[in-house]
Amino acid sequence: MTTTATTTTAQAGGQRSTPLLEVDGLTVRYETLRGDVRAIEDVSFAVGDGESLGLVGESGCGKSSVALSLLGLLPKNARVDAGEIRLQGQDLLRLPESQMRKHRWNDIAMVFQGAMNAWNPVYTIFTQIEEALTIHQRGSMTRSEARRRVGDLFELVGLDAQMMDRYPHELSGGMRQRAVIAMALSCDPKVIIADEPTTALDVIVQDRILRQLKRIQSELGMSIIYISHDIAVIAEVADRLAVMYAGGIAEIGASHTVFGHPRHPYSWSLLTSTPSIKGPLRTLSPLAGEPPDLHDPPAGCPFHPRCPMATDRCAAEKPPLELLSSAQASACWYADQVPDPREQEVLR
Amino acid sequence: MTTSPQRTATTTGAGAEGPPGTPQDGSDPSGRGLATGRRARLANRIRVLRASFRENWALFKRNRIGVVGLVVIAIFAIMALLHPILMDTVWDPERYHPVVGYSAQEVELTVVEEIENPGQEIDLQRAQLRHDPTIQVGDTVEDTIQPAPPSLDHPLGTDPLGRDVLSQLMLGAQTAFGMGAVAAMTTVIVATFIGSVAAYFRGWVDTVSMRSADFFLLLPPIPFLIFLSAIYDLNMVTLGLVFGLVSGAGSTAIVLKSQALTVAVKPFIDSARVAGASGMQVVLRHVIPNVLPLTFLYMMFTVSGAISAEAILSTFGLIDLPMSWGIMIQTANDAGYILRGVEYWWLLFPAGLAVTFLAFAFYLFGRGMDEVVNPRLRQR
Amino acid sequence: MAKRLLSRLGQLVFVLWLLVTVMFFVVNLAGDPTQQMAMDPNIPPEARELQIQRLGLDQPMHIQYWTYLTGLLQGDMGVSFHLYPREVSDIIVERLPRTFGLLLVATVVSIVAGFAVGKRVAWLRGTRREHGATIVAVFLLTVFPVWAALVMIWIFAFELDWFPSRGFITTALWRGGPYAANEVFIALLLSITALLIAAFAVFLLSRRFDAPWMRTVGGIGGLAAVVAVFLLGWSATPMAEYAANIAYHTVLPTLTLTLLSFGGTMLLTRTAMMETMQEDFVLTARAKGLSERAVRDKHVARTALNPVVASFLISLVTVITGSIVFEQVFSWPGMGLTLLNAATEGDVPLAIGGIISLGFLFMIVHFLLDLVYSALDPRLRT
C-alpha cells in the first residue's frame, strides 16, 4: 500500500487539505510473559484542523493504545514496529523524549477516562493545572498569573472558580470531569484526545459534558479525537468515525455515511446490538463468539470467526482497507453485501 | 459459521455465545453430562494445579531473589536433617555431641606475648600458669587448645568448651527451623482468623480485634519476651508461641484484615449470602481461601523474625535451650572471645552468619512470593 | 481531623491501660515477685517486708491492682531490686530520654535516607541495580543485629579507631565538670528537635512565594540559615565540649541503628512506590509533559509517602529491637539495656517499668505518625 493510498483512505470522509495530525501504518506490539500481543495493526487515520474524529470499538481493540501512541506514552513493554505519527508534518515517533515532552499537553492534550483516578489525591486541582502551565511556560509564570488563567478556564467549562482550591475528592464526578477538561485546555493544545470522557457518568451529566465539549470545540477550534466503546456517544459528537476491531481499523468514514449504511459486518453488528430508545424497537442481533485473543490472532480477516457473512476467502486472506466512496472505506471482501441495519425486524 | 484451527483456550466454548438452550454438538442429551465427573474432576484439578504452578513458578523465577532465598533455605534444611544421621554414623558422640561432647586438640604451641595465630601460639601468662613458671617467650609447649581453629577433624573448629562448632551449627539449624515453624503456625492461624472474621463481620468484632491488634503493636515482641524471661523460664515452644501470638494478633492481623476487607466487599461474597451461606460458611469457604496466599507470605516474614528473635534472646542467655546459634555466640562472649576481632572468627562468624543468612533467605523467599501473590505489584 | 485524632488518642490511652493491666496479671500469675529479693544478700529482709507492704502483696488481688494502678498514675513504680534502693521511676526518667534520642535520630535519618534511596530504586525496576539494592536492603533488615553490632565495633572502633567502642561519655572529661551528663544530653535532644521543626517550617513557608524561582531560592536559603543558627548557637555555649563528647559516643550506635532501620524504610518505600506507579494520575502527569524526575518526585513519591508513614510502625519494631541489642553491645545506658539487666537479674519492678515505658514511647510515636499521616493525606483533613 503506498503512502498516498493510505493517506486517502485515512482521510475518507474528511477534508482534502493537509491534515493536522496523521497516523500512518502504525503497528504496535506488547511483549508479555505469554508472548507478543499485536495491539495495533497497520492503523492509519488523519484528523483535520477543527475536526472531530471518533474511535469506536470494544475493550481490547487497541483504541486506548492508539491514544497512548499519540502522546508517546506507551508502556515500557510496547514496541512500535512500523508507522509514523505526523503532527503538522513532523514525525512524533522519531522525536527524542526531551523533544516529545514539549509537545505533550502543549500540542496534544488528553481528557482521561475515570476522572477520579486522573487526579493526584494529595494536590489541589489548581496545583495540578498550574503544574502543566509552568512546565510549558518554562517556569516564568507566577502563581497569580496561573490563578487568573485557571479561573478563565474554569469559567469556560462552567465551574465555579472557587473549586480550584479544592482537593479532587471534594468534587463530584461531573465536576472532576469538567476540571479534567479545563486542565486539557490549559496550554491551548491543537489536538485533544478524549478517552471515554463520559464513561461512569450519569446520562444527564454525560449530556452536559458532551454539549460543553462540542461548544468549546466550536469556540476554540481545536481538533478532538473521541475514544469510546459507546457508538451512540460517538454518533453525537464525531464528524467522522473509525471503527476498530482486534487492533485494526475495520471501517472509517463520515459519521452520516457510516451510520446511514455501514459497509463492514462488524460496524453493522455494533449498530444492531445497541438498543435505542428512539424509533421502533428492532430485533437485536448478537454477535457469536468472543473477541479474538491477540496473542494468537486468527489468520485472514480478524473478524471472520464471528462474522455471519464469512467465507473461505475471509479465513485465508486479510482484506485491506479500501475506499468505497470519498466518504467511506472498509476492510471487508464483501463490503457491498453488508445489509442495512434499518432492515432489522421491528419488535415493538 | 466458519471456524479456524487457531482458536485459543478461552474461546473453545465459543459456541456458548450462540442461541441459548440448544445443545451445541451431539453430546449426550440425557442430562447425565457429568457421568465421567469424578475422573474429569480429578484430571482437571491436576491440570489446573500444574498450570498455576507453572505460571507462578515462572513469575517467581523471573525475580531471582526468591530463588536465592529458596536455595539458602534448602541448604540449611539439609544441614538440620543431616545432623542426626551424622551423629549416628560418622561422628562419635563423645567428641562431636554439640552440647556434651569434648575434643581438646593436642598441639605444639609457641609461647608469645600476644596471640596472633590461635592455633599455633599461647600467651606467656597462660603458659607459665599451666606448665612451668620459667617458660619464656619463644619456647614451645605441648598443650590442648580450646577453642581450636578449624582442622580436618573439626572443619569449623571447636568452641571455648572444646565442642565441635559444625555440629553445634547443624543442631542450631534444627532449633531455628523448629522455632520458626511454631511461630509461623501460630501467627498464621491467629492472624488469618482475626483478620477474616473482623473484615467480614465488622461492627464490634472488628473494633475489639483491632484494639487488641493496637495493643500487640505497642508490644514489640523482643522487649516483651525479654520482660517475660524476667518472670518465667522460656523454652523453644513458649518462645515460638509468644512470638507468633504477638506478631499474629498485632501487625499481621492488621495487614491480613485489610486484605480480607478487599475480599469481603467483592460481589461473590454477596452472591454466597444470597445462595444461603451463613456468616461462618462465608468466612471459611470464601474469605479465607482468598487471603491464604498472602497469609503464606506473612508466614515467611514471621519465620524470618522468629529466627532472629530466638538468636537475640539466647545470645543474652534468656532462654532455656540445649543449643542454638545464639547460645554459640553467648558461649564465645562469656569466655571473652567476641571482641578479639577476626582472630577467633570461627566462634563469631559461623553462628552470626547462619542467623543472618537463614533470616535473610526466608525474607527473600517471601519477597519473591510477594511478586507472585500480590497482584498490585505485577507490572502492567 | 481534630476529632479523628482525639478519638485516636483515646484509643491509644485505652490500649496503654490494657498493656498495664495485662502486665500486672502476667506478673501476678508467676507468684511473689519479691522472692528474688530474699535471695539477694545485698538487700536486707526488712526491705523485702517493706516492698511486700508497698506492693500490697499481702492484700487481695483487686486491691493490689488498684494500688498498682493509682501508684502508676502518680509515677510510683516501686523500687528496683538490683539497683536497690533506687526508685524505678527515677531510673526511667534518667534513661528513657537516651533511648528516645537514639530512636529519634536513627528514625529520622533512616526515613529520609531510606525514602530518598527507595524512590530511586523503585524507578529502576527490573534492572540489575534494583535487584542489588533490594538485596542489600533485605540484608540490612534481616541481619542478626548482635553480629552486625560486633562487626561495626570491630571495623570502626578497633581497626579504624574512629569512635569509642562503648559507653555514653568519657568519664575522665566529665569528672569534676560543671554539668551532669543527662542535662547536656537533654539540651542536645531538644535543640535537634527544634532544628527539625524549624527546617520543616522554613520549607512550608518557602512554598508561598509567587514566582517559581523565589520558591527554590527561599527554600534552600532558609534551610541553610536554620542549620547555621543551630551550629553557631551550640558552638557559643560553654556546654559545647561536653555535648561534642556525648555526640562522639553516640555516633557508632546511632550509625548502626540507622543502617539497620534504613533497610526497612527503603523496602517500604520501594513497595509503596511500585503500587503508586500504577495509578492513573501518573499517566496524567506524564501526559502533561513532566520530566521523569518530576513525575517520580512530585507525583509518585509524594503520594507513596502516605502508605510509607502509615506502615512505618512495623519498621519501628525493628528499630526498638535494634536499640535494645545495641544498647547492650555498646554499653549504652538506655532503657533497652536497663530492661535486659532487669530481666537477667530477675528485677521484676524494673522490668515492668521498662516494658511500660517502652509501650508509652511506642504510643507517642504511634500518635505522632497518625498526626503526620492525617496532615499528609488531604482526604483525612476534613
Place this chain on the structure above:
Amino acid sequence: MSPPLLKLYELQKHYPLDKGILRKPSRFVHAVDGIDLDIGRGESVGLVGESGCGKTTVGRMLTLLAEPTNGSVAIRSDQLPDHDLTDLDKQDVNRLRRDVQMIFQDPYESLNPRRTIIDAVTEPLRLQDLGSREEQQERGAEMLRLVGLAPPETFAYRFPHELSGGQRQRVAIARALVINPSFVVCDEPTSMLDVSIRISIMQLMRDLAERLGVSYLYITHDLGVARYMCDRIAVMYLGKVVEVARTEDLLANPRHPYTQALVSAVPVPDPTYERPVPDIKGGVSRPVNPAPTCRFIDRCPWADHTCESNDHPPLEQVTSDHRVACYHAR
C-alpha cells in the same frame, strides 16, 4: 389480573452518617425512602435511575442483603406463603433464599476465583441441602447446558479466570436459577460486558424468564437496555419512585419532568437526530435528612408554590397503567 408475586409497601432504608458507639446518629442518608411497587409472576420490571438514587439498595433489601429500616415486602412464595420479608427468623430466611436470587453486575468479581464453575453453580443446592451430591452435579450440568455452556464437562471443572466475561455471566445466571427461584434481582448484569456480548446475555435472560416463568427486577441506568428487557419501568430519583409505566408508554410519553430529562439525555446512535436539551437544573445531591417536599424540587423546571408548600407528591394514576409522582404531571 392475578395477584402480584411481590409487593413492596413503603419500603425504606436509612443509613446513619455519623456513626459512634455512644452517640445516637442524627444524620441519615435516605437511600430508599418509601417505595411502593408490585411485580407480577413472570413479569420483568426495570428499576431505572442515576447512580446514588437507591436502586441498588432496593435490590439488596429484596435479596435480604440489607435490612429495611421500615416498610414491608410481601412475597407469594411456594415455600412460605404470603410472607413478609421484613419479619423473618433464620429458618424463614433460608427457605426464602430458594425463591429470591440475584445476578450481579461484575462478572469478574461475582464468582469466587478459587472455586470451580460447577462448585459455583451447585453451591446454592449444597447450602440448601437439596438432593444428593450426584443429583446436585447433574442439576448443575443441566443448568450449564441451559445457559449455553455446552457440553458441560468442558466448563464444569474450569476456574472463573479461564472463562470470558460473557461466559462467566452465563455461569452467574445458571447459579441464580439452579434452585428454581420465582424471582431474580438483576443488578446491571450486562453493564460491564462488551456491546457484542451484551445482547446475547440479554436474550438468554429473556428466553429463560419465559421458559421458567421467572420474574425479574432489572436494575439498570441504561434506558435502552431496560426497553429491551422489561415489561414495565419504574424510574427512581433520590430514594423515591417518581414514575412507573409500561415500557413503551414511559419512553414515548414520559410525564415526570425528571423522566423527561432522562429520556432526552440518552444518546441516540444516529448522527442525524438532534436531541432536545434536557430541561433540568443543577446536579444530584445526597439525600441526607431531606426536606419533606418533593425530592426533585431544586432541579425541577416546573417547581412552584404548590411544590414548596406540600410534601413529596404521591404516586398517582394518570392512565390505567401509568403512575406519576408530580403535582404538575397531568
